Amino acid sequence: MKSAEIGIIDVTEYMHAVGKRARAASRLINRASTAHKNAALLAIASSIDTKRNELMNANRVDLEAGREKNLSAAFMDRLELTPARIDAMINGLRQVADLEDPVGAVTDLKYRPSGIQVGKMRVPLGVIGIIYESRPNVTCEAASLCLKAGNAAILRGGSEALFSNQAISECVREGLSAAELHVDVIQVLDRADRDAVGHLIAMNDYVDVIVPRGGRGLIERISAEAKVPVIKHLDGNCHVYIDDRADLEKAVTVVENAKTQRYGTCCTMESLLVARAVAQQALPRIAAKFCSHEVEMRVCIEAGRIIDQALPASEADWKEEYLAPIVSIKVVEGLDEAISHINSYGSQHTDSIITEDFTRAQRFLREVDSSSVMINASTRFADGFEYGLGSEIGISTDKLHARGPVGLEGLTSQKYIVIGDGHIRT
Amino acid sequence: MKSAEIGIIDVTEYMHAVGKRARAASRLINRASTAHKNAALLAIASSIDTKRNELMNANRVDLEAGREKNLSAAFMDRLELTPARIDAMINGLRQVADLEDPVGAVTDLKYRPSGIQVGKMRVPLGVIGIIYESRPNVTCEAASLCLKAGNAAILRGGSEALFSNQAISECVREGLSAAELHVDVIQVLDRADRDAVGHLIAMNDYVDVIVPRGGRGLIERISAEAKVPVIKHLDGNCHVYIDDRADLEKAVTVVENAKTQRYGTCCTMESLLVARAVAQQALPRIAAKFCSHEVEMRVCIEAGRIIDQALPASEADWKEEYLAPIVSIKVVEGLDEAISHINSYGSQHTDSIITEDFTRAQRFLREVDSSSVMINASTRFADGFEYGLGSEIGISTDKLHARGPVGLEGLTSQKYIVIGDGHIRT
Numbered sequence: 001m002k003s004a005e006i007g008i009i010d011v012t013e014y015m016h017a018v019g020k021r022a023r024a025a026s027r028l029i030n031r032a033s034t035a036h037k038n039a040a041l042l043a044i045a046s047s048i049d050t051k052r053n054e055l056m057n058a059n060r061v062d063l064e065a066g067r068e069k070n071l072s073a074a075f076m077d078r079l080e081l082t083p084a085r086i087d088a089m090i091n092g093l094r095q096v097a098d099l100e101d102p103v104g105a106v107t108d109l110k111y112r113p114s115g116i117q118v119g120k121m122r123v124p125l126g127v128i129g130i131i132y133e134s135r136p137n138v139t140c141e142a143a144s145l146c147l148k149a150g151n152a153a154i155l156r157g158g159s160e161a162l163f164s165n166q167a168i169s170e171c172v173r174e175g176l177s178a179a180e181l182h183v184d185v186i187q188v189l190d191r192a193d194r195d196a197v198g199h200l201i202a203m204n205d206y207v208d209v210i211v212p213r214g215g216r217g218l219i220e221r222i223s224a225e226a227k228v229p230v231i232k233h234l235d236g237n238c239h240v241y242i243d244d245r246a247d248l249e250k251a252v253t254v255v256e257n258a259k260t261q262r263y264g265t266c267c268t269m270e271s272l273l274v275a276r277a278v279a280q281q282a283l284p285r286i287a288a289k290f291c292s293h294e295v296e297m298r299v300c301i302e303a304g305r306i307i308d309q310a311l312p313a314s315e316a317d318w319k320e321e322y323l324a325p326i327v328s329i330k331v332v333e334g335l336d337e338a339i340s341h342i343n344s345y346g347s348q349h350t351d352s353i354i355t356e357d358f359t360r361a362q363r364f365l366r367e368v369d370s371s372s373v374m375i376n377a378s379t380r381f382a383d384g385f386e387y388g389l390g391s392e393i394g395i396s397t398d399k400l401h402a403r404g405p406v407g408l409e410g411l412t413s414q415k416y417i418v419i420g421d422g423h424i425r426t
Numbered sequence: 427m428k429s430a431e432i433g434i435i436d437v438t439e440y441m442h443a444v445g446k447r448a449r450a451a452s453r454l455i456n457r458a459s460t461a462h463k464n465a466a467l468l469a470i471a472s473s474i475d476t477k478r479n480e481l482m483n484a485n486r487v488d489l490e491a492g493r494e495k496n497l498s499a500a501f502m503d504r505l506e507l508t509p510a511r512i513d514a515m516i517n518g519l520r521q522v523a524d525l526e527d528p529v530g531a532v533t534d535l536k537y538r539p540s541g542i543q544v545g546k547m548r549v550p551l552g553v554i555g556i557i558y559e560s561r562p563n564v565t566c567e568a569a570s571l572c573l574k575a576g577n578a579a580i581l582r583g584g585s586e587a588l589f590s591n592q593a594i595s596e597c598v599r600e601g602l603s604a605a606e607l608h609v610d611v612i613q614v615l616d617r618a619d620r621d622a623v624g625h626l627i628a629m630n631d632y633v634d635v636i637v638p639r640g641g642r643g644l645i646e647r648i649s650a651e652a653k654v655p656v657i658k659h660l661d662g663n664c665h666v667y668i669d670d671r672a673d674l675e676k677a678v679t680v681v682e683n684a685k686t687q688r689y690g691t692c693c694t695m696e697s698l699l700v701a702r703a704v705a706q707q708a709l710p711r712i713a714a715k716f717c718s719h720e721v722e723m724r725v726c727i728e729a730g731r732i733i734d735q736a737l738p739a740s741e742a743d744w745k746e747e748y749l750a751p752i753v754s755i756k757v758v759e760g761l762d763e764a765i766s767h768i769n770s771y772g773s774q775h776t777d778s779i780i781t782e783d784f785t786r787a788q789r790f791l792r793e794v795d796s797s798s799v800m801i802n803a804s805t806r807f808a809d810g811f812e813y814g815l816g817s818e819i820g821i822s823t824d825k826l827h828a829r830g831p832v833g834l835e836g837l838t839s840q841k842y843i844v845i846g847d848g849h850i851r852t
Contacts, residue, residue, distance in 0.1 A: 016648070022612075027766075027793075027795075030647045030792075030793065030795070031789075031792060031793050031841035032535065033651070051445075054440050100620060104792060110814070112812065112813070112814055114807070114812060116803050116807055118812075118813045118814060119800075121791065121792070123795070125826070126795070126827055164789075178812060184445075195623035198551060208825050208826075209826060224653075227650075227824045229655070231826075237532065247848065249848070250847070253848055253850055254849075254850055256848075257851060258850075259852075261850070261851055295707075316800075340453075343453060353846075363457075364842030365547065365843055366456075366457060366547070367453075367456065367457050369453075369456070369549070369552070369841075370841065371841055371842060372841065372842040372843075372844060373547075373842070373843055373844070374840060374843070374844040374845070374846065375843075375844070375845045375846065376845070376846045376847050376848050376849070377542050377844050377845065377846030377848075377850075378846075378849065378850045378851050380840070380850070381540070381542055381844055381851055382844075383442055383847070386538065386540060386542070387538070387544045387842065387849070388536070388538055388544060395691040397549055399552065399635070399839045400551070400635060400655045400826060400827040400839065401633075401651075401826040401839050403839055403840060403842070404841065404842040405842070413825045413826065413829055414828070415795075415796065415797055415798065415799060415829050416798040416799070416801055416803070416808070416813065416830040416831070417798075417800070417801075418778075418798060418799070418800040418803050418807055418808075419793055419800070419801045419802070419803065420680075420800065420801065420802045420803030420804075420807075421676070421802050422673065422675070422679055422680060422780075422802050422803075423680075423802070423803045423804065423807070424680055424682075424683035424684075424687070424803075424804045424806070425687055425804050425806040425807055425812070426687075
């Protein structure tokens with residue numbers, strides 16, 4: 001929505017107008033048929049395909065401004081819309097159109113002794129506020145998931161991506177119109193002021209949930225200030241524990257993959273725990289792998305006696321999410337110490353055990369209090385696509401509502417439905 | 427936990443000690459077997475049965491203090507522990523022992539194209555803080571549900587019920603010990619200062635969710651100040667809509683029950699909507715029922731032309747939760763206006779349509795955005811027992827996590843589990 005269009009400059013009025021429109025639009029998209037929603041998704045994809053030049057031009061304005069502001073290379077990379085990234089946006093929209101519509105699904109409908117039938121129906125959350133940083137393609141991803149799940153959305157991207165986001169917003173509006181859905185279903189804010197975010201996260205009457213996507217700073221600030229519930233992702237301090245009944249071949253393969261397949265993701269292993277009984281056997285092989293990848297090892301005293309090339313770990317290392325070619329390594333007595341270490345120092349994100357022992361695997365699965373708990377698998381699998389959610393709006397480290405990768409279902413809720421035939425309570 | 431026992435007077439230290447103990451206890455109860463948890467519930471029931479005199483004596487101290495403070499008759503009634511109420515506590519504990527244990531249930535475990543199996547496991551939330559007012563029996567109810575769902579709990583009852591709550595707490599501790607579970611699983615605060623609540627709702631590291639139970643004032647204050655997520659219940663402005671294709675016999679029966687079976691509950695009907703085409707037929711019969719129950723009617727202009735004994739409704743009446751023998755009545759054009767009125771003025775609690783029309787019933791079910799949506803049934807059915815949850819910790823008017831009556835399942839969450847055989851991501 002353009003502020004100019006509604007002739008409002010004051011940010012409070014502007015945001016309340018946005019909120020009011022979103023709430024009204026949510027009442028319409030809530031009841032839209034699956035066919036309509038899919039038609040809109042495909043129309044948005046077509047519009048983006050047709051307007052590639054406009055998108056690239058708008059992005060160029062943002063990139064130039066970014067260069068003038070001396071934004072970091074990593075920031076500029078995230079900001080850039082390449083032809084391949086535009087293709088990915090288009091494919092993403094088509095994939096979301098292919099996903100099953102979660103809305104309206106009725107489960108557990110049963111007769112009760114009173115004669116009424118009671119069940120649950122999956123329903124949209126209502127209005128979702130998404131706050132993100134530099135990547136303009138998030139505009140498209142977030143819009144598609146909110147729309148398919150029957151929600152209205154208010155999107156607030158980074159101020160550095162303003163022109164790119166507005167260009168994408170135009171395509172989204174075109175697609176919604178083409179499918180005869182209300183354009184206010186997806187509103188992309190065109191104001192860069194921080195006050196807009198302050199209002200967005202406090203408008204309880206108009207916004208049902210906030211999903212912040214970005215660095216820890218952004219997420220902590222929003223969580224601290226929000227009056228609207230937040231689905232959030234904080235740290236990913238993920239562990240692999242090599243049990244003394246592990247198959248060491250599997251252990252070495254999984255650990256190498258969990259640490260080195262990609263360093264910057266939240267499900268990358270940051271800390272390795274090894275049972276004392278197999279430390280002498282396992283650690284030299286693993287250390288050799290890490291050396292070949294130039295991964296810095298920060299280790300406990302005991303592991304330091306086995307690995308030559310390592311630095312001593314400090315207490316802070318056990319809590320650290322490096323997002324870099326660094327790993328902490330600790331020798332533990334066995335399963336109990338491993339579980340207790342993970343539950344104390346971990347971030348409840350993703351943790352894996354390598355073992356052939358059935359009972360220990362079962363105990364790890366039940367007792368580790370993380371959003372994803374794994375047996376003999378790389379932590380790198382903690383991802384919406386790998387889990388079969390199709391696409392994800394983020395990975396939640398909260399315990400309420402949604403834990404782990406959040407897909408379409410995480411953007412919905414369930415209400416009770418009751419069917420009677422004139423039944424009354426006695 | 428007695429403050430004297432740990433030799434701490436400062437409320438910050440006291441609450442942090444409580445939180446730390448709760449977190450540690452949650453790691454133990456998390457993995458307790460169903461048999462152990464049930465044994466504890468039955469042992470608590472026995473302990474209460476044995477200590478009836480102690481409970482009554484402690485309650486007498488609270489009642490006397492209450493009389494000196496001139497607490498209202500309604501308040502004194504809620505505060506009192508009668509032999510029947512003690513029986514109800516004992517039966518409640520036994521019923522919770524009979525409920526199925528939700529913890530550890532694995533669902534949707536499926537192979538993915540990568541070869542890993544992905545599923546979900548139901549797990550306890552961790553530490554639950556419950557804040558309630560005068561009724562001491564809530565101590566027992568809340569303890570039993572938290573315990574069965576594998577959570578540790580910190581219970582903070584009203585200061586007027588301090589002695590009663592401590593006596594119940596003793597029974598809970600005895601029962602936990604008898605079943606060899608840690609006594610810190612259920613901690614009942616023995617401090618009456620408000621600061622304790624301030625800490626409880628802000629201790630993110632130690633508390634996973636807060637459930638306030640009480641009047642609107644308490645719940646609003648806690649929601650506004652809490653840093654920990656809150657599962658809350660606000661208004662219950664419930665509607666019945668009589669469609670012009672309603673069976674009027676059913677309509678009259680349901681409306682009478684929904685309004686008059688109990689006036690003070692959150693699922694009592696507060697507002698009646700009637701389709702214009704049947705208003706002339708339906709309203710005189712319904713008004714006669716209301717008159718016989720001495721229910722005050724506040725009506726729109728159109729309904730006022732049909733019903734003689736009514737007062738005119740103001741705009742505020744459409745939003746009001748009376749919790750009293752008062753009802754607002756409005757004539758509407760039909761289904762669309764009814765849905766739009768409910769979604770605008772309602773409190774998203776419980777709303778019911780009376781109709782024989784299949785398509786309209788389906789539309790009402792899908793389009794009314796409330797935690798319970800009903801067809802041809804009294805709103806009074808919105809209750810954990812009636813829904814088959816066994817028992818409820820409260821009724822949530824939130825959209826995230828739990829909507830409607832919250833039973834054992836609402837005190838749990840789901841984590842992802844992943845099973846591989848040395849699988850890595852490529």
